[in-house]
Amino acid sequence: MFKNSFRLTDQQVETMIGNLLRISVIIAALVVLLGGVIYLIHFMGTHPDYRVFTGEPRDLRTVSGILRDSLTIHSRGIIQLGLLVLIATPVARVILALFAFALQRDRIYVVVCLIVLTVLIYSLSGGRL
Numbered sequence: 001m002f003k004n005s006f007r008l009t010d011q012q013v014e015t016m017i018g019n020l021l022r023i024s025v026i027i028a029a030l031v032v033l034l035g036g037v038i039y040l041i042h043f044m045g046t047h048p049d050y051r052v053f054t055g056e057p058r059d060l061r062t063v064s065g066i067l068r069d070s071l072t073i074h075s076r077g078i079i080q081l082g083l084l085v086l087i088a089t090p091v092a093r094v095i096l097a098l099f100a101f102a103l104q105r106d107r108i109y110v111v112v113c114l115i116v117l118t119v120l121i122y123s124l125s126g127g128r129l
Contacts, residue, residue, distance in 0.1 A: 013100040020096055021089060028086035035078030042075055091120050 008016075059065035060080050069077020098113035 008100050008103050013097070013104075016100065017093055017096055020093060024085060024089040024092060028082045028089070031082030031085060032079050033082075035075050035080075035082060038073065038078060039075035087124065091117070091124070094120060 057076075059069055060076055063084065066077055066080045066084055070081040094113055094117045098110060098117065101109040101113060
């Protein structure tokens with residue numbers, strides 16, 4: 001029934017992964033640049049007080065907080081969103097490779113991709129699954 005199933009060549013997989021990496025890094029850079037410009041416009045002329053350390057606000061420590069701040073055009077939230085896109089790039093690359101290897105019916109690399117994806121998600125979650 002599925003004799004002529006969709007197959008990807010190694011060259012097509014490499015091209016897709018290369019394009020994914022290139023596009024996601026460009027998007028991340030543009031988002032960080034936009035946030036940086038907004039930040040500079042908003043805080044132009046102010047001087048930071050380096051005598052007292054203040055960490056990031058709580059709303060910038062979670063994905064939902066970053067998205068909320070980005071949607072309300074807060075510069076720090078937009079910068080964090082760009083960094084979040086950059087961090088998500090390797091995860092997207094492994095997921096794309098996983099699907100490509102599954103289409104190629106390459107079981108060994110599917111298992112390897114699943115292991116790598118599990119390690120990535122575990123490490124990005126701070127070791128809390």
